[in-house]
Amino acid sequence: MTVSVDMGAKAGGQRAAFDLEELLATRLLVQGNSGSGKSHLLRRLLEQSAPWVQQAIIDPEGDFVTLADRFGHVVVDAVGSERDLALIAARVRRHRVSVVLNLEGLEVDAQVKAAAAFLNGLFDAERDHWYPMLVVVDEAQLFAPAASGEADGEARRVSLTAMTNLMCRGRKRGLAGVIATQRLAKLAKNVAAEASNFMMGRTFLDIDMARAADLLGMDRRQAETFRNLERGQFVALGPAIGRRAEAVRVARWRPAAGAPAPG
Ligand SMILES: Nc1ncnc2c1ncn2[C@@H]1O[C@H](COP(=O)(O)OP(=O)(O)OP(=O)(O)O)[C@@H](O)[C@H]1O
Ligand SMILES: [Mg+2]
Known part of the structure; x- marks a missing residue:
């Protein structure tokens, strides 16, 4: 059975959707400046696919904890020791529950x-x-910085290895990385390079535009169009969503009844 995960509408009005099985095999990278709508996009993807696939979300801002209300995700507040967190992760996989790691x-x-x-x-x-x-x-x-980040050296090395494992060696173990970043130029190259699907949102800095153009195999002039994208608009490309780069307007996800709007 093919599961298609509806993300929104293309410029011509046709629907844009991920083929879930293909997405699981080929991973996704989302980039866009602050406020371009990345977290909203991730939320749409998670809500649309929640009935079909187990999910784990590393959530630095607490943007995803309300998934618990409508979809039954377990929220783990990262207060325990590292050993505790590893044990919880093992249990999550054994019991196949979806989880939000709230940081x-x-x-x-x-x-x-x-x-x-x-x-x-x-x-x-x-x-x-x-x-x-x-x-x-x-x-x-934050977790796979291109150069020395704010975190100390050892922590950074460990998390970079974890992210590299997720993106490079995760597939055989069932893990499909979906990563989002404000600044492509700040993300470790080997981590970004393992995603075959891209959703590129509004981008201002030349250095990020250049990295995006390289990853998507576009010329720099084409990538200049990322500057003109609106909030919630992303250029999508990849085996799970479309072989041709096309702009997609990401549809709204519905906040839980009574919950405040995101943002
Ligand atoms: N497709 C959309 N439709 C309607 N509203 C949207 C859409 N995308 C984003 N928004 C709204 O725009 C605001 C910013 O979006 P969001 O938080 O997703 O940005 P972001 O790219 O994650 O920014 P940051 O990098 O700062 O976390 C939010 O209030 C969100 O609800
Ligand atoms: Mg965000």
């Missing part, structure tokens, strides 16, 4: 350590528990 309010260094412990726990799960799972990492440049 809101922690220092960057603690966020990085917690995310690494949790991702490693997912990755190191027993072979019997290698069921397919979307692993969404928002603000991925």
